[in-house]
Amino acid sequence: MTSILQWAVARNGTPLARSDIPLLDGETFRDSIVDAVADDGKVAALFGHRTEGDASVDLYAVLACRDAAVLRVARTRVNGTGFPSLTPRCTQVHLFEREIAEGFDLIPEGHPWLKPVRFLRTGSSAPLIGVTNYYRVEGEEVHEVAVGPVHAGVIEPGHFRFQCHGEQVFHLEISLGYQHRGVERAIVSGLPLRAIHYMETLAGDTTIGHATAYCQALEGLCGCAVPARAQILRGIALELERLANHTGDLGALAGDVGFLPTASYCGRLRGDFLNMTAILCGNRFGRGLIRPGGVGYDLDAKSVSDLRDRLALALRDVGNAVQLLWNSPSVMSRFSETGRVSLETCRQLGMVGPAARASGMEADVRQDFPSGIFRFAQIPVSTGAEGDVFERAHIRWMEIQRSGEFILEQLKMLAEGSIRVDPASVAGDSLVVSLVEAWRGAVCHVGLTDSAGRWSAYKVVDPSFFNWTGLAMALRNQQISDFPLCNKSFNLSYCGHDL
Amino acid sequence: MRDVGIHILLLLLLPPLLPGVIGKTKAFFAGRVGPPLLQPYYDILKLMRKGSVFSVTTTWVFCAGPVVGLATALLAGLLVPFGGHRAPLSFPGDMILFAYLFALGRFFTAAAALDTGSAFEGMGAARELTFACLAEPALLFGMLVLAKLSDSLSLTGMLAGGYPLELGVTAPALVLVAASLFLVLLAENSRIPFDDPNTHLELTMIHEVMVLDHSGPAFGLIEYGATMKLMVTGAVWLRVAMPNAAADSWLGWILFLAGLLGLAVVIGVVESVMARFRMVVVPTFLVAACLLSAFGMVLLVR
Numbered sequence: 001m002t003s004i005l006q007w008a009v010a011r012n013g014t015p016l017a018r019s020d021i022p023l024l025d026g027e028t029f030r031d032s033i034v035d036a037v038a039d040d041g042k043v044a045a046l047f048g049h050r051t052e053g054d055a056s057v058d059l060y061a062v063l064a065c066r067d068a069a070v071l072r073v074a075r076t077r078v079n080g081t082g083f084p085s086l087t088p089r090c091t092q093v094h095l096f097e098r099e100i101a102e103g104f105d106l107i108p109e110g111h112p113w114l115k116p117v118r119f120l121r122t123g124s125s126a127p128l129i130g131v132t133n134y135y136r137v138e139g140e141e142v143h144e145v146a147v148g149p150v151h152a153g154v155i156e157p158g159h160f161r162f163q164c165h166g167e168q169v170f171h172l173e174i175s176l177g178y179q180h181r182g183v184e185r186a187i188v189s190g191l192p193l194r195a196i197h198y199m200e201t202l203a204g205d206t207t208i209g210h211a212t213a214y215c216q217a218l219e220g221l222c223g224c225a226v227p228a229r230a231q232i233l234r235g236i237a238l239e240l241e242r243l244a245n246h247t248g249d250l251g252a253l254a255g256d257v258g259f260l261p262t263a264s265y266c267g268r269l270r271g272d273f274l275n276m277t278a279i280l281c282g283n284r285f286g287r288g289l290i291r292p293g294g295v296g297y298d299l300d301a302k303s304v305s306d307l308r309d310r311l312a313l314a315l316r317d318v319g320n321a322v323q324l325l326w327n328s329p330s331v332m333s334r335f336s337e338t339g340r341v342s343l344e345t346c347r348q349l350g351m352v353g354p355a356a357r358a359s360g361m362e363a364d365v366r367q368d369f370p371s372g373i374f375r376f377a378q379i380p381v382s383t384g385a386e387g388d389v390f391e392r393a394h395i396r397w398m399e400i401q402r403s404g405e406f407i408l409e410q411l412k413m414l415a416e417g418s419i420r421v422d423p424a425s426v427a428g429d430s431l432v433v434s435l436v437e438a439w440r441g442a443v444c445h446v447g448l449t450d451s452a453g454r455w456s457a458y459k460v461v462d463p464s465f466f467n468w469t470g471l472a473m474a475l476r477n478q479q480i481s482d483f484p485l486c487n488k489s490f491n492l493s494y495c496g497h498d499l
Numbered sequence: 500m501r502d503v504g505i506h507i508l509l510l511l512l513l514p515p516l517l518p519g520v521i522g523k524t525k526a527f528f529a530g531r532v533g534p535p536l537l538q539p540y541y542d543i544l545k546l547m548r549k550g551s552v553f554s555v556t557t558t559w560v561f562c563a564g565p566v567v568g569l570a571t572a573l574l575a576g577l578l579v580p581f582g583g584h585r586a587p588l589s590f591p592g593d594m595i596l597f598a599y600l601f602a603l604g605r606f607f608t609a610a611a612a613l614d615t616g617s618a619f620e621g622m623g624a625a626r627e628l629t630f631a632c633l634a635e636p637a638l639l640f641g642m643l644v645l646a647k648l649s650d651s652l653s654l655t656g657m658l659a660g661g662y663p664l665e666l667g668v669t670a671p672a673l674v675l676v677a678a679s680l681f682l683v684l685l686a687e688n689s690r691i692p693f694d695d696p697n698t699h700l701e702l703t704m705i706h707e708v709m710v711l712d713h714s715g716p717a718f719g720l721i722e723y724g725a726t727m728k729l730m731v732t733g734a735v736w737l738r739v740a741m742p743n744a745a746a747d748s749w750l751g752w753i754l755f756l757a758g759l760l761g762l763a764v765v766i767g768v769v770e771s772v773m774a775r776f777r778m779v780v781v782p783t784f785l786v787a788a789c790l791l792s793a794f795g796m797v798l799l800v801r
Contacts, residue, residue, distance in 0.1 A: 145618040145702075152711075153699045166625075167778065256703075257774035258695040264529035330692065330774040338777075480622070481778040484700040 003032035007063070007072035012369040013220040015430040018448070021060070022074050029076035030086050033061060036072070037090050041065045042350050042363070044435070044444045046096035047459040048078075048104045055079065057104050060459075062433050062446055066368045071433050082107035085114075092350035095465060118177035118498055129177045130159045137163040137170050145480065149178050156494035164480055172475040172483075174468050179498035187458040200287050203462055203496030208234075208241045208277075209438025210460070211290035213445040216371060217434035218292045221449060222423040226372070228415040230294035235373035236410055237277060237286050237295075239403040242439035244273035246354075246396040246403075247318055249491050253393050254325055256485045257334045265321035272314045279307050294420030308411050315404040322397050335390035339474035339486035342387060351470045352463045353441020354395045355490050359387030365437035374437075379406050392489040426453035440464065440493065462496030502584040505752060510576040513756075514726035515539035517733065517763045524767025539726060546719030554712060557614050564611025564710075565717045569724035571604035576731045580659040580738065582755030583748075589655040594642045597654055598635060601687070604724070605631055612709035619701045623708030626778070630686060630693070630705070633785035637683050640792030641676045645739070647799050648672070658738035672795040677739045679791035684736050686785060688729045691770040693781055703778075733762050 006024065010016045024032070033043065045062040056079045063072040085108035087094040097108040098117045105122070108114065119129040130149060143164055149157035157178040163171040183202055187195050199214040200207045212234055219226055226234075251266025274284035281289035281297040288296050299307070325331050341351070346359045356363055364381040366374040382398035384391030426449060434445045441463030448457040471490045475483060519536040526533020535541075553561065578593050578600075580586040609628055612620035645657040648669060664670050686693040689706035701708055710721050737758040776784065 143618065143621075145622065147702065152701050167622075254774075256698075256700065258691045258698065258770070259774040260525055260529050260771045264531060268530075328772075328774060330776070333780075334774055334777055479778055481703045483702050485703075 003028045004036050004063075004072065007032065007074040010062075010071040010073050010431075010433050012071065012365075012371045012433065012435045013216040015221050015223075015427055015432040016073060018429045018431055021431060023058075024074050024076050026076050026078070026083060029059070029061070029074060030084070030089070032074070033063065033086060033093070034089050036063045036065060037092060039065070040067060040347075043090070043092045043096065044071065044433070044442070045446045045459050045461050046093050046100070047446070047457070048100045048106070049448060049457040050104060051456075057100075057106060059083075059100065060431070060446070060448070062444070064369065064435070064442075066363060069368060071369065071435075073431060073433065078106060081105070082109050084109050085111040087111050091348040092466075095469070116177065118180040120180070129180075130175050132175065134161045134175070135163070135171055135173050141165055142170070158494050160483075162475075162480055162483070167479050167481060169475045169478050169480050169483070172472045174472050176468070176494055176497050179495040181495075181499065183499045184458050184460055188455045192454075196291065200285075200290075202460065202499065203464075203493040204285060205245055205493065206241070206438045206440060206443065206462070206496060208237045208286045208290060209436050209440075209443045210445075210462075211286075212238060212372075213434045213436040213438075213443045215290055215292045216436065217432045217445050217447045218426070219423060220432045220434065221426045221430055221447065221453075222292075223427065224293055224421050224423045226294055227418045227421060229298075229417050230419045231372045232410050232414055233280065233295045233299060233419065234290060235377070236407050237280055237289055238436070238438070239407050240273055240277045240280070241286060242403050243314075243400055243407075244270050244277065245439045245491075246400050247273060249488065250318075250322055250325065250393060250396055252488050252491070253335075253389070253485065254331065256488050257331055259325065259328060259331050262321050262325050262331075265317065269314055269318050269321065272310065272317075276307055276310055276314070279303050279310075291420065293423045294418070296420070298419045299414070304411055304414060308408060311404065311407060311411075315400075318400060322400075325393070332390065334485065335393060336386070336388055338389040338482050339478055339489060340386065340388045341470055341474045345473050346387070346470065349469050349473070350466045351441075352466055353437075353439075354399065355392055355467050355470055356441065357382060358384040358391035358395045360385045363442075365435045365442045369435050371435070373410070377406060377410065379403070389485055389489040428453040438463065440491070440496075441467065460499055462493060462499070464492040464494075464497045467492050468497060503587045506581050506584065506587055507577075509581060509756075510573070510727070510730070513759070514723070514730040515543060517729050517759065518726055520760055520763035521767040521770065524764050525771050528768070528771035539722070543719050543723050546722065547716050549715040549719075551715035551717055554615055556616050557611075557712075560607070560614045561611045561712075562717065564607045564614075565713060565720040565724065567607035568604045569720045569727070571600040572724045572727040572731060575600040576727060576734075578654050579731055579734050580655045581734050582751035583659050583661070584751060585659055586655045589653045591652040591656075593653045593655075594646065594657065598638055598642065601638075601728070602631070602635065604728075608709055608721075611713075615712045617712065619708050620711060622702075623705055623711075626705045627709060630781055630785060633782055633789065634683050634686050637679050637785060637788035637792050640789060640796060641680050641683070641739070644672055644676045644792060644795040644799060647796070654735075658735065658742075661743040664743070668798060672798040673739060673742065675791045675795035675798070677736065679788040679795070680732075680736050680739055682784060682788035682791075684732045685766070685769070686781070686788075687732055688725070690766055692773055692776045693784070695775050703775075705778075730759065733759055737762060 006022050008021050042064045044064040048057045048059050050057045056077050058075045060075045102116050102120050115132050119127045145162040147160040149159045159175040161173045162169050183198050199210045202210045247266050248270035251263050254262035277286045278284045341359050343360045346356045346361050362383050366379050367381050379402050384395050428451045430449050432447050436443045444461040446459040450456040474486050518539045523533050577588045578597050609624040612624040648662050649657045651657050694705040
């Protein structure tokens with residue numbers, strides 16, 4: 001327990017000099033991660049960084065310790081071709097280690113399921129995406145169903161392997177990587193001015209979330225204070241994004257069980273919320289709104305009242321449409337007890353966002369590591385208990401109400417003043433961690449600068465990265481025909497995972 | 500002769516209108532304009548003009564599926580009296596043929612699905628046949644009740660004549676059979692709450708997933724056959740629900756048409772106000788349908 005105290009303490013969006021980050025030996029590094037996770041901590045990021053011309057790789061870990069409300073950072077150095085895997089002791093890092101193995105040709109020795117995450121083309125090896133060994137259940141009566149990467153609907157590509165006994169699913173394995181574009185690499189090696197555009201398109205439905213996380217990181221390194229008005233506008237945009245997506249999800253959940261009224265109303269209302277984001281900046285997904293140093297567009301008094309009227313109207317309509325769901329026994333019988341994820345599993349996998357809160361995990365970056373407007377305006381955290389499809393739907397409805405109240409409140413007392421300051425020069429040799437509670441869960445960006453203040457490493461962790469495994473666990477011993485419903489109740493991003 | 504002509508004309512031309520009416524009803528509940536009433540006709544015509552793709556792993560069974568499906572629906576349509584009019588084909592025991600024509604169509608659809616070797620289609624075929632095992636007894640029990648009521652073993656005798664309604668015995672039996680056959684109708688035609696014909700999710704579909712690999716004219720035949728099956732089962736149900744509606748006149752035809760369109764609206768309403776069942780409870784409801792018919796029988800023979 002003492003080893004965790006050797007770790008450097010960081011705040012959300014506040015930089016840390018690289019020299020302040022302790023270099024631990026592998027043993028202490030791993031032990032302290034296991035201890036921190038046992039103490040309800042969470043591995044927010046674990047990534048490798050190889051300094052130019054260096055043989056060794058530095059592994060950086062960021063722990064989010066909710067009880068102490070601090071982020072802890074440390075690193076360890078790996079020489080040679082591998083390191084002892086931490087996964088058997090701490091499941092949360094299983095994908096991070098696979099990522100490191102793929103990116104740096106290091107072998108996490110003892111990793112129980114070591115295979116590519118994104119099928120990177122590195123040097124000589126050019127693996128075909130999705131061509132790999134899958135977990136198989138043997139037996140006469142067991143059959144395998146392979147779905148994707150091309151799906152019957154217009155959705156992103158991903159491959160799903162079910163091991164079934166009749167209609168019952170024994171195991172589901174999800175293999176992604178089809179959407180890998182190399183965003184992290186592009187941030188480091190590309191033109192600095194392009195970075196914000198990469199962020200906005202990293203996962204299209206989380207434009208505000210990722211752009212805010214990036215700007216927060218950059219502003220932390222520059223030490224610039226974002227004007228209050230800009231902070232509020234960012235908060236409003238973030239909550240509007242949540243409203244639009246949660247509403248769309250509730251509609252899609254209704255559509256999946258063939259419940260027509262809510263499906264059609266929520267489909268339209270999602271558009272209404274997107275249009276409100278367009279009032280802020282002219283783009284329905286909020287592109288061009290979040291800019292380093294503030295926001296790109298101001299809101300005049302007329303737009304404020306327009307936004308308030310539209311929001312009140314849309315919230316009322318969403319309420320009506322969603323009540324239909326809760327009042328239909330046929331819908332409730334489909335939702336409840338389908339795709340249950342226990343709190344224990346949530347903790348083990350480090351799940352985030354509404355999916356984790358539905359299982360009773362009271363984790364919300366807006367409360368635990370607040371930044372921007374959320375330091376001043378508290379949004380109550382909504383949690384459930386059962387962790388089934390119903391809870392995941394109900395959490396969304398509760399968050400819709402809380403976000404609606406928040407926006408209406410903020411619009412009442414919009415601070416005056418400028419909306420953007422010029423970021424100064426970026427601090428060199430620093431590390432910054434930036435967390436934002438996007439609609440799908442915590443978005444974590446970690447930036448590492450070199451002595452000239454350029455990015456030498458940039459790590460993005462989308463909430464989907466953790467939650468895809470949660471979906472796979474939710475399907476255990478479920479009916480295969482309930483997969484689309486479970487999938488929709490998580491509604492995860494393929495491109496956010498694949499980066 | 501005139502009635503036979505009208506019967507065949509209706510059987511050939513009317514079916515695609517029913518899903519059109521269902522679609523409009525659902526659109527109304529969803530607050531949308533919805534596709535045109537005649538959209539199913541356009542869709543079928545469009546499919547007929549398209550080319551086909553046949554997987555190299557398939558055999559003649561794959562092509563036989565759609566053809567047999569349509570042929571059996573057409574033949575079944577000739578056995579069922581529309582309105583109060585005699586059916587064009589009728590002989591004692593044709594109710595057995597009627598039930599097994601559907602079984603034959605189903606057998607070939609499932610065989611065509613299995614012929615592709617796709618995991619989805621195999622799953623769909625397994626589901627369809629499992630549910631059919633339970634829907635068939637419900638249908639046959641219902642037929643038995645009607646046979647007992649009318650002392651006839653042909654569909655025309657059972658459905659065209661009308662019955663003396665006694666409040667104590669025959670009316671309740673008919674109500675039970677009507678309820679049972681309505682469930683069978685929804686299940687047989689893959690409507691909500693048993694199946695969702697609009698879903699694009701291959702893992703949840705029952706009927707639709709079996710025909711995923713069919714394309715062009717073959718798929719057009721399947722669609723056409725499915726609408727015809729809806730009309731034929733609808734016609735049976737209508738006669739059970741209103742057995743004494745005017746027989747043998749123009750009024751009979753008008754009532755028949757109005758009844759069918761009304762039934763389509765009712766199906767649309769059902770689809771608009773409730774969600775699909777979880778697949779594991781579907782058998783429970785089909786067993787309930789069997790029991791309803793069986794109780795109808797008990798009422799008659801006690």
